[in-house]
Amino acid sequence: MLASAVVEARVIPNGVDLSIFHPNDRQAVRVVLGIPQDAKVLLFAANSIRSNTWKDCQTMRAAIAQVAERLPEQNMFFIAFGEDAPAERIGQAEVRFIPYQRDPKALACYYQAADVYVHPARVDTFPNTVLEVLACGTPVVATAVGGITEQVKSLKLGTRSIEYPVYSSKEATGMLVLPRDVEAMAEAIVTLLRNEVLRKRLGENAAQDARQRFDLEREADDYLNWYEQVAGRRAPLIDKHLRRY
Numbered sequence: 227m228l229a230s231a232v233v234e235a236r237v238i239p240n241g242v243d244l245s246i247f248h249p250n251d252r253q254a255v256r257v258v259l260g261i262p263q264d265a266k267v268l269l270f271a272a273n274s275i276r277s278n279t280w281k282d283c284q285t286m287r288a289a290i291a292q293v294a295e296r297l298p299e300q301n302m303f304f305i306a307f308g309e310d311a312p313a314e315r316i317g318q319a320e321v322r323f324i325p326y327q328r329d330p331k332a333l334a335c336y337y338q339a340a341d342v343y344v345h346p347a348r349v350d351t352f353p354n355t356v357l358e359v360l361a362c363g364t365p366v367v368a369t370a371v372g373g374i375t376e377q378v379k380s381l382k383l384g385t386r387s388i389e390y391p392v393y394s395s396k397e398a399t400g401m402l403v404l405p406r407d408v409e410a411m412a413e414a415i416v417t418l419l420r421n422e423v424l425r426k427r428l429g430e431n432a433a434q435d436a437r438q439r440f441d442l443e444r445e446a447d448d449y450l451n452w453y454e455q456v457a458g459r460r461a462p463l464i465d466k467h468l469r470r471y
Contacts, residue, residue, distance in 0.1 A: 236452065239376070241445035242357045242436070246330050249363030249433050250338040261339055265303035266419050268293075268319075269340035269364075271333070271355045273326065275309045279348070282369075285406050286346045287316055292412035294318040297419060307336055330358075337362035341425060342418050347371055348405050361436035365428035366400030367414045369407075378402055379435065381428065383414050395424060399432035 256263055268290065272281040294302050294317030302319035310325035327333060337343065343359040345368035352373030356366055360377065368374050375390040381398035382388070390402060401418070403410035418425045 234456075238445060238448045238452070239439055240352055240354065240357065241440050241442035242354060242361050243330070243442050244361055244437065247334050247337065247358045247361035247436075249429070250335075252339060255335050255339045259335060259339055261303060261305075262301060265301040266297070266342075267303045267305065267340045268342050268344050268415065269305045269307060269336055269359070270344045270346075271307035271336075271359075273308050275306045275323075276311065280350070282346045282348045282406065285408055285411065286344060288408040289344070289346065289411040289415065290316045290319050290321075292408065293415050293419070296412070296416050300419070305336060305340065307333065334358070334362060337364055340364050342367055342415055343400075344411070344415065345369065345374070346405070346411060347374070350374055352377065357436065357440045360399055360432040361440060363429040363433035365418055365425055365432055367411060367418065368400065368402055369405040369411075370402040371405055375402065377440075379431070381424075383410060383417070386410060395427055397431060397435075398428055399435050400428060 253263055261267060270286060272278055275281060276283050290304055298318055304316065304319050304321045305324060306321060307324045308326050309323050311323040313323065314321045324336065337359045340359070341364070343364050343366045345353070345356055345366060347369050348371065350372040356368060356374060356377045359366060366378050368378055370388070370390050378400040379393045379398050380390060380400060380402040381395060382392040383401055383403060388402070401414040403414055418428070
């Protein structure tokens with residue numbers, strides 16, 4: 227509705243505090259959190275994970291079950307951050323629920339401890355959780371909905387037909403799949419868990435891309451620069467208008 231009246235537009239992505247969300251020594255963080263060093267750790271963060279319709283816990287559970295079945299020899303550890311509930315198991319995977327915490331540094335520790343972040347949303351906007359985990363240097367497996375396709379630079383998954391840009395391993399920061407596609411999500415997770423070199427490369431790409439595109443200070447500077455440009459262009463017009471009176 228507004229397009230015809232837009233004089234100028236630009237995209238300024240949201241940013242996160244990189245002094246908090248940044249890569250860290252994964253082994254050291256796991257010691258602090260009591261997470262086994264030999265485990266492959268998957269993480270998902272959302273409010274009311276099990277009952278949140280939009281975050282699609284059902285697809286997540288089904289995908290984790292397939293991952294555990296395909297990697298039976300692997301110690302799997304799944305952290306569901308954002309709800310207080312008893313621990314449980316999905317196949318061979320241990321599931322630990324962590325209640326929401328207000329301290330962003332505590333959340334950053336879990337991001338830094340994970341091998342892969344999983345985000346199986348049915349719909350979403352431009353979730354801060356994805357930006358935060360990318361900034362911590364952890365690759366993301368997510369659904370291609372909303373602004374997530376702008377956040378995650380996806381490595382192509384097999385020969386699947388997709389409608390979003392794909393990148394090489396030199397640039398990719400994760401893998402995107404279609405919503406409710408359990409098999410694709412499980413395949414993407416297994417691909418990253420089995421290939422440590424690829425997983426590490428995508429994590430490094432993620433941290434670098436976050437520094438370039440999702441820095442909170444960069445966001446503030448971009449807004450201020452744009453406001454200054456707009457004000458600078460409008461000032462002569464305002465002066466001319468005032469002189470008429």
